[in-house]
Structure formats: C-alpha cells, structure tokens
Amino acid sequence: MNRTVSILALIASTMIAIPMASASQLTVNVEGIEKAQGTIMLGLYDEASYKGSAAINGASLNVESDRVTVTFEGLAPGEYAVQLYHDINDDGEMNTNPFGMPTEPFAFSNDAKGRFGPATWADAKFVLRADGTTHTITLN
Amino acid sequence: MDVSRRHFIETGAGLGIVAAFGAGSSAAKTPSAAAMPDWHLGYRTAPPNGFDPATMRLVYGAAPQDLTGSLYRNGPAQLQYGMEYASHWFDGDGLVHRIAIEDGRAVHKARFVATKKRREEQAAQAFLAPGFGSLGDDRYSVQGPDDVNAANTSVLMVDGELLALWEGGSAIAMDAETLATQGPKTWRDDLKGMPFLAHPKVEPNGRVWNLAVGGARVGIYRIGTNGAFEDFGLVDIGRAAYIHDWTMTARHLIILVQPWVNENLRPPVAAGFEWQPQHGLQMLIVDKDDFTQQRWAQAPARMFYHTGSAWEETDGTIKFDAVFYEQPVLGVDGGADEIRGQWTDPGPAENGVLTQVIIPPTGDARLIETEIVGEFPQVDPRFRGKARDLVALASGASAQRPGATGLTVQNWRTGQAQSFEFGDQRMVEEFLFVPKVGGSGDADSWLIGTVLNLKAQKSEVCVFDAARVHEGPVCIWQADYSWPLGFHGTWA
Numbered sequence: 001m002n003r004t005v006s007i008l009a010l011i012a013s014t015m016i017a018i019p020m021a022s023a024s025q026l027t028v029n030v031e032g033i034e035k036a037q038g039t040i041m042l043g044l045y046d047e048a049s050y051k052g053s054a055a056i057n058g059a060s061l062n063v064e065s066d067r068v069t070v071t072f073e074g075l076a077p078g079e080y081a082v083q084l085y086h087d088i089n090d091d092g093e094m095n096t097n098p099f100g101m102p103t104e105p106f107a108f109s110n111d112a113k114g115r116f117g118p119a120t121w122a123d124a125k126f127v128l129r130a131d132g133t134t135h136t137i138t139l140n
Numbered sequence: 141m142d143v144s145r146r147h148f149i150e151t152g153a154g155l156g157i158v159a160a161f162g163a164g165s166s167a168a169k170t171p172s173a174a175a176m177p178d179w180h181l182g183y184r185t186a187p188p189n190g191f192d193p194a195t196m197r198l199v200y201g202a203a204p205q206d207l208t209g210s211l212y213r214n215g216p217a218q219l220q221y222g223m224e225y226a227s228h229w230f231d232g233d234g235l236v237h238r239i240a241i242e243d244g245r246a247v248h249k250a251r252f253v254a255t256k257k258r259r260e261e262q263a264a265q266a267f268l269a270p271g272f273g274s275l276g277d278d279r280y281s282v283q284g285p286d287d288v289n290a291a292n293t294s295v296l297m298v299d300g301e302l303l304a305l306w307e308g309g310s311a312i313a314m315d316a317e318t319l320a321t322q323g324p325k326t327w328r329d330d331l332k333g334m335p336f337l338a339h340p341k342v343e344p345n346g347r348v349w350n351l352a353v354g355g356a357r358v359g360i361y362r363i364g365t366n367g368a369f370e371d372f373g374l375v376d377i378g379r380a381a382y383i384h385d386w387t388m389t390a391r392h393l394i395i396l397v398q399p400w401v402n403e404n405l406r407p408p409v410a411a412g413f414e415w416q417p418q419h420g421l422q423m424l425i426v427d428k429d430d431f432t433q434q435r436w437a438q439a440p441a442r443m444f445y446h447t448g449s450a451w452e453e454t455d456g457t458i459k460f461d462a463v464f465y466e467q468p469v470l471g472v473d474g475g476a477d478e479i480r481g482q483w484t485d486p487g488p489a490e491n492g493v494l495t496q497v498i499i500p501p502t503g504d505a506r507l508i509e510t511e512i513v514g515e516f517p518q519v520d521p522r523f524r525g526k527a528r529d530l531v532a533l534a535s536g537a538s539a540q541r542p543g544a545t546g547l548t549v550q551n552w553r554t555g556q557a558q559s560f561e562f563g564d565q566r567m568v569e570e571f572l573f574v575p576k577v578g579g580s581g582d583a584d585s586w587l588i589g590t591v592l593n594l595k596a597q598k599s600e601v602c603v604f605d606a607a608r609v610h611e612g613p614v615c616i617w618q619a620d621y622s623w624p625l626g627f628h629g630t631w632a
Contacts, residue, residue, distance in 0.1 A: 095330065097330060097332055098354075098372075098374055099359075101285065101332075101334075103332040103333065115281055
C-alpha cells in the first residue's frame with residue numbers, strides 16, 4: 001500500500017529525529033473492512049490521553065482491500081490502546097445520523113466494545129513489549 | 141353477543157383439550173408451569189427455533205374462498221431462561237409468525253428475529269441486554285440502539301420486503317417466505333441506526349410514512365410505493381414524550397405528544413417515565429408536503445399506545461380514533477408481573493377506552509369517549525387517511541386475567557357498535573381488516589386475528605365478517621400447539 005508506506009516513512013522520520021533509549025515497534029493490523037474505499041483514521045493512545053481528543057500518535061490509512069497495516073516505531077514499551085474509524089466517504093469526519101449515532105464503522109484495540117459510549121481504557125489497553133508487538137483489530 | 145354461537149364454539153374447540161393432554165403439552169415440561177394460572181400460557185417462551193410449518197385445523201365454520209394471503213404477526217416470545225424471567229414483557233425477543241392462507245387452508249410457521257440481543261442471549265442462555273425494563277448485564281456491549289433491538293413489536297411489508305419492527309432501533313429485514321433474518325434496514329447511509337417506529341402509516345396507494353423518535357426531536361420518513369426511500373425531515377415536539385404510535389390524514393401527520401415524559405431514555409427505560417398531566421395531550425399537526433408548516437392542538441391529559449386512523453373533513457376538521465387511558469398503564473409494574481404469572485384486576489381506572497378525537501380548524505380538540513373498553517384499534521387499509529365508518533378492536537376485560545375477551549366494531553357514522561364476546565376462555569389479540577374481493581365499503585371486509593384458546597391450550601386464527609361481527613366467527617383454524625401472545629401484525 002503506497003499510502004501506508006508513505007505514512008510509515010513519515011512516522012519513521014519523526015521517530016528517527018527523536019531517538020529513544022528503549023524504542024519498541026508496534027504493528028497494528030486492521031481486518032474485516034467491509035468497503036474497499038476511503039481511509040482508516042487510527043489514533044494511538046496511552047492511559048493519560050485515552051479519554052482526551054489528542055492521540056499520542058496516529059495514521060490515516062488508504063483502504064484498497066479488506067485490511068490495512070501500520071507500524072509505529074520508537075515507542076516506549078508499556079500500555080497502549082487504539083481507537084479507529086473508517087472514513088468511508090473521505091470527508092475527514094466520523095459521520096453520525098441525525099440523533100448522533102456513528103454511521104461509519106469504528107473499533108477499539110482488543111476489539112473492545114463500549115456500553116453506551118467508547119470502550120473503556122481497561123478493555124482496550126494492550127501491552128507493547130520491548131521486543132515489539134503486533135496487534136490485530138477486526139471491524140465488524 | 142350470540143350465546144348459542146359462543147357455546148358451539150366452546151364445545152367444538154373443547155375437543156382439543158384431550159389431544160393437548162394426550163400429546164403431552166409443552167406446558168408440562170416447564171418446571172413452573174403447573175403452579176401457573178391458565179392464562180400464563182400466553183407468556184410462555186416459544187421453542188428456540190420457532191415453529192416449523194404446520195397446517196392448522198379448521199375447527200369451526202367454513203373458510204372464505206376469497207381469503208388468500210398471509211397474516212404476519214410479531215411479539216415477544218423469549219420471556220424466560222431457566223428460572224429467570226425477562227424484566228418486562230416488552231423486552232422479549234421478537235417471534236415473527238406467518239399464517240399463510242390459501243384455498244381454505246392455513247399453515248403456521250414462526251421464526252425468532254436473529255438480532256444481536258437474540259444471538260448473544262441464546263448463546264449464554266441468559267438475559268444480558270438492557271431494555272425497557274432491564275438494566276442489563278455490564279458485560280453486554282451497547283454501541284448503538286440496534287445492539288438492544290428486540291425487534292418484537294410489529295411487521296411491515298414494503299414492496300415484498302418483510303420488516304420486523306421495534307421502536308427504538310432499525311427495522312430488521314427478513315425473508316418473507318422463510319422468515320430468515322437478513323439484518324438491520326438502512327434507508328439511507330446517513331440514517332443508519334436511526335429508530336423506526338413500530339407503527340408506520342401506509343397510504344392506500346402504498347406510500348409509507350413513519351417516525352424516528354429521539355427525545356424531543358422526531359424524524360419523519362417518507363418511503364415510496366416501490367419501497368424506495370424518498371425523504372426524511374426533523375421536527376421538534378418540545379418534550380421527550382413517549383411516542384409508541386401516531387396518526388395521519390391524507391394531508392397531515394399528527395404527532396400526539398402525551399404528557400408521559402421520559403427525559404432519560406437510558407435503560408431501564410420504564411424507570412424514567414413521569415406523568416405530567418398539567419401539559420394535557422398536545423398534538424403537532426405537520427403538513428406532509430412541507431414539514432415546516434405546523435400547528436398545535438390541545439386535548440385533556442390522556443395516555444395512549446394506539447391510534448386507529450385519521451381523516452380530514454372539507455373544513456379542515458381532523459377526526460381520528462384511539463384508545464385512551466386516564467393514566468399510564470403497563471409502563472412500570474404492568475408487563476413485568478404477567479410474565480411471572482401474577483396479575484390482579486387493576487379496575488376500570490386502567491381500562492383503555494375507544495375515543496374519537498375531533499380537532500377543529502382552530503381551538504381545542506374535543507374527545508368523544510365511547511363505553512368500549514379495548515385495545516389494538518384497526519381500520520380498513522383502503523381508508524387509511526380517509527373518511528370511513530368502522531374501527532375494530534380487541535375488546536372487553538376479564539376480572540380473572542389480563543387481555544381482551546372479545547371483538548368489537550364501532551361505526552362512527554351510526555354510533556352503533558357490534559361485539560362478539562368469546563368469554564373467559566379465550567385471550568383475544570389484534571384483528572386486521574382484509575378487504576373482500578369486489579367489495580368497496582369498509583364493511584365489505586373480513587376481520588382476521590389470533591386468539592389464544594385457554595381451554596384447548598392452543599392458538600387459533602379467527603375470521604369474522606366485518607358487517608356481522610355479532611354473529612361470531614365465520615371460521616376458526618386451530619394449531620396443534622400454542623404460541624405466546626403477540627402485539628401487532630399485517631396482512632399481505
């Protein structure tokens with residue numbers, strides 16, 4: 001995926017600019033994408049940022065099949081969570097119906113599901129090991 | 141009431157008792173069934189896979205030769221897991237029935253609507269989802285209304301597509317022949333997951349109108365005669381009134397804003413209702429061609445679940461029929477006790493009364509209250525939105541058990557009503573008008589509906605002549621088994 005590669009390159013260059021003592025690599029696979037169009041907008045969070053609006057890192061991934069992959073490098077090992085949505089119509093927003101319910105697919109790491117709101121940090125968090133971690137999220 | 145006719149029907153159907161006990165009815169297999177009152181049969185959980193096609197037996201009368209089609213019905217049918225009961229009747233999973241009638245033969249089948257709630261609760265064999273009467277299990281995920289959709293209230297056929305309806309989430313598409321679930325219906329991408337009320341209004345030409353209720357904001361759907369989505373708009377009704385049904389003339393939508401308000405629609409929904417009679421019953425009248433053209437009308441405070449239909453006189457006066465209550469019923473305690481086999485006669489204060497509402501072009505609305513106690517008012521589909529004479533409803537109340545005992549047809553033009561009383565041994569459900577072939581007036585109709593025969597412990601489908609309801613059923617088909625009571629249906 002060309003766009004994925006370019007985002008990786010961007011992220012990599014950023015990370016190279018800020019070398020970290022114990023940098024680890026996180027690969028996130030997103031599977032089960034229904035429509036091969038638009039963009040997966042993915043945010044990476046630590047516990048402090050999870051409930052806020054600003055992710056600590058992120059990627060916008062062009063969708064050309066039922067899956068996309070992104071790798072974040074230079075992360076400190078520890079606990080992270082992912083929130084993502086599929087911007088099917090590429091309007092840069094997570095669209096909602098007139099009553100405010102999302103009309104575009106969304107997901108959380110661990111395939112965690114919310115209960116009248118986003119999935120909790122406790123349900124969505126996973127561990128990034130020092131030797132790297134691959135985490136797969138399935139949209140449904 | 142025709143006593144001799146009723147006696148004959150009782151005697152004839154009574155033959156079924158021997159067969160029921162002889163075959164070992166499903167009641168005997170339910171641990172708590174023996175201690176239950178006979179009417180609890182109507183609240184018993186259906187088999188997990190529904191009912192395979194089975195021919196019903198003609199136990200009374202002769203089937204009308206021109207009656208060809210299918211009676212589809214929906215109702216909550218999973219009311220118990222092990223020793224645990226559902227928190228509210230309204231929370232049971234929808235079981236969609238099809239009674240196909242052709243050449244005098246009736247074949248029944250039924251399938252549960254395979255919602256997320258249904259699938260996960262079946263897998264766990266436990267109630268998990270939050271709902272009308274339940275807070276739900278913390279482990280059950282809820283990411284949108286369809287995650288708690290029980291799909292248990294009614295059915296709609298649009299251009300050959302069968303939809304199972306609830307009121308807080310999407311309509312669920314089903315195969316009209318096999319009753320296999322296809323999934324939530326999205327009318328337009330930006331309306332995904334919007335509620336679709338269980339009481340859509342169908343014009344005689346087939347155009348469908350319906351509401352999406354979200355607190356004080358109400359969406360309006362318009363769907364073409366070919367099932368294609370046409371339009372959606374929003375109106376503001378001022379407060380989060382409970383809206384289960386509404387009504388419509390040829391030119392206007394009438395949204396009844398009853399003073400039964402729920403500002404917090406979080407489960408359990410039933411806990412959030414507040415009766416605010418000081419507001420009265422307000423009605424928002426919306427022009428079907430321009431949703432911004434609105435006017436309000438005011439009536440005394442009443443609670444309601446169901447309307448019949450509305451029409452407009454030449455001077456702009458609007459008339460419609462509905463079943464009105466002096467105070468809320470079934471909301472908090474009602475609907476929870478019955479499924480546990482508990483019931484006490486609530487008395488006349490909780491009876492629904494057939495009422496005609498007259499809204500003059502200006503000024504307050506007037507109520508004409510009949511003495512007819514009942515529910516599930518229905519009119520001839522050829523006259524929806526138009527002036528007509530008749531409204532039919534399941535009528536009467538028993539001091540012994542919940543539910544209706546008879547069928548009544550009120551003629552608004554003459555002021556006369558005709559009734560047939562089945563007595564305490566049958567629980568009477570909604571009856572639908574089916575126009576007779578070649579007829580033109582609303583009296584030229586069959587009335588078809590379901591009845592639970594407590595004596596035989598079997599479900600029945602009854603047909604009446606709308607012009608001669610007092611003479612009793614024209615025919616009765618009886619299943620070899622019973623299925624739980626339901627809510628609403630359609631004829632297709």
